[in-house]
Amino acid sequence: MSFTIQLGRHSYHFADLKTLLAKASPARSGDYLAGIAAASHEERVAAQWVLADLPLRHFMNELVIPYESDEITRLIVDGHDLAAFAPVAHLTVGGFRDWLLSDTADTVALTALAPGLMPEMVAAVSKLMRMQDLIVVAKKCEVITRFRNTIGLRGHFSTRLQPNHPSDNAAGIAASLIDGLLYASGDAVIGINPASDNTQAVGRLMGLLDEFIQRFEIPTQSCVLTHVSTTLALINQGAPVDLVFQSIAGSEAANSSFGISVAMLSEAHDAAQSLGRGTVGDNVMYFETGQGSALSANAHHGVDQQTIETRAYGLARKFSPLLVNTVVGFIGPEYLYNGKQIIRAGLEDHFCGKLLGLPMGCDICYTNHAEADQDDLDTLLTQFALAGGSFIMGVPGGDDIMLNYQSTSFHDALAIRRLLSLPPAPEFLQWLQKTEIMDGKGNLLSGQRLPPVFAKALTFTETGHGQ
Incomplete structure (x- = not known):
């Protein structure tokens, strides 16, 4: 699935989900080396804007690496716990960020949610977070x-x-x-x-x-x-x-x-x-x-x-x-x-x-x-x-x-x-x-x-x- 957004006089187009995720990612040399990073800060913001409005359910339907050719994809898809996912299934990536930062997302809720999250969902929401957000939410998680x-x-x-x-x-x-x-x-x-x-x-x-x-x-x-x-x-x-x-x-x-x-x-x-x-x-x-x-x-x-x-x-x-x-x-x-x-x-x-x-x-x-x-x-x-x-x-x-x-x-x-x-x-x-x-x-x-x-x-x- 492709994505397009118009910001001012410029139109930004992202060919598929993995392209959108790459362009939305904060700048790092490895993504530039791979030729997949955003070409400008404006393009990165455009990608983050589109990503924020993307439903979390979309990650269940579009895979960044095909199921048929990758055993990690098969492991992720086959192990996804739909019941655990249910409390956030209605959210977009941006809505998920807001929920994670809310008091509702306490340690008990986050522990129960973990089996219901696909890695790509988690990677996506991290791209919308500032450093303070990453610290605040991670602090609420307890893994023993x-x-x-x-x-x-x-x-x-x-x-x-x-x-x-x-x-x-x-x-x-x-x-x-x-x-x-x-x-x-x-x-x-x-x-x-x-x-x-x-x-x-x-x-x-x-x-x-x-x-x-x-x-x-x-x-x-x-x-x-x-x-x-x-x-x-x-x-x-x-x-x-x-x-x-x-x-x-x-x-x-x-x-x-x-x-x-x-x-x-x-x-x-x-x-x-x-x-x-x-x-x-x-x-x-x-x-x-x-x-x-x-x-x-x-x-x-x-x-x-x-x-x-x-x-x-x-x-x-x-x-x-x-x-x-x-x-x-x-x-x-x-x-x-x-x-x-x-x-x-x-x-x-x-x-x-x-x-x-x-x-x-x-x-x-x-x-x-x-x-x-x-x-x-x-x-x-x-x-x-x-x-x-x-x-x-x-x-x-x-x-x-x-x-x-x-x-x-x-x-x-x-x-x-x-x-x-x-x-x-x-x-x-x-x-x-x-x-x-x-x-x-x-x-x-x-x-x-x-x-x-x-x-x-x-x-x-x-x-x-x-x-």
Whole structure:
């Protein structure tokens, strides 16, 4: 279906729904690179005007990627809950925005609505929202998940402890682990990006993390961020797998470029759940996404990068993950050029994921060739926490020496927790108090001394085994 609007003396024409969504999207370098962005601010406003008057039901009738050729589209359409959709089925996209900002759309209503929303509906309404709107609505969403602790409770803020090392050196990883835990980082997950995807090397890292968590009785979960096929092989070998990780995208073609499918993710999900390693819940999946990944794989089908990113959340939702993380500035300035675009994208992703019922975190980050700096990260960190974000990264010094990008540090997480009075997950907080790392008010107790719990951590050897 095509759309036309007359504004003043100029007529604007949009060939179909995906063109309309692309033209209505706030400016970002990836859409310009793809040749689908609005040619002017006037054209963008015209597209947003048309989009505001579009009924939400239209998204059920016109698909941005054909049902017959894309398994993500089939997953979205076949899983759409019409009963849950009913309360907003009569609204236009603009009317939906107004409803979301009203007091009627409280936490209970938004939780019930989530299964009734198609990702494209959510992407569309985000394009009509200013930053303040994205924050206000996302704050009303509460998505709670559990494995060995409880993530996403209102009034709490979690972190992934990211102790990466360029050679997967066990002593270096252990040092970063202790450093992060002393700053109360690691309740979302202790997750390593391995330098090698070799099965034996990944299995060694899994064993190291499992021994560390078990030895110090830490109520958290571990993950080695390897390809899902490697994790499946290690599960079959009896490795201590807590969470299954995979990067995902919003089209079948993009996921094929990652070497994955819905069937493969389903197999891994079932295999991880069968291990029964969770103590308070069984959410076992950890997904990462990023605007621009489908474009970089030439698998975007002419869909703008924010809409196709939101479709990835439609895929994630099928597996009730413990964690979903938008790695917002990692792909580079070809997709999000500067701090302004990174900040907007991070808040969009969080808003869209939360509306769809996902536990959204954000790797608030940039690569060193982007037009961004620490001030931009501080701005997004503060806004993300105010919006009710579930978790961020905790990287030693904020500088990942293996992946070579800038992210949030242990100190950043501690600062925002103090500023907004947001403690870690409750089970993790109890452990921090028990081990004399933190008191009940969120103050660190360790000072210059190593808490007694970590005295035996110094016996970790190069192989990662305690003595």
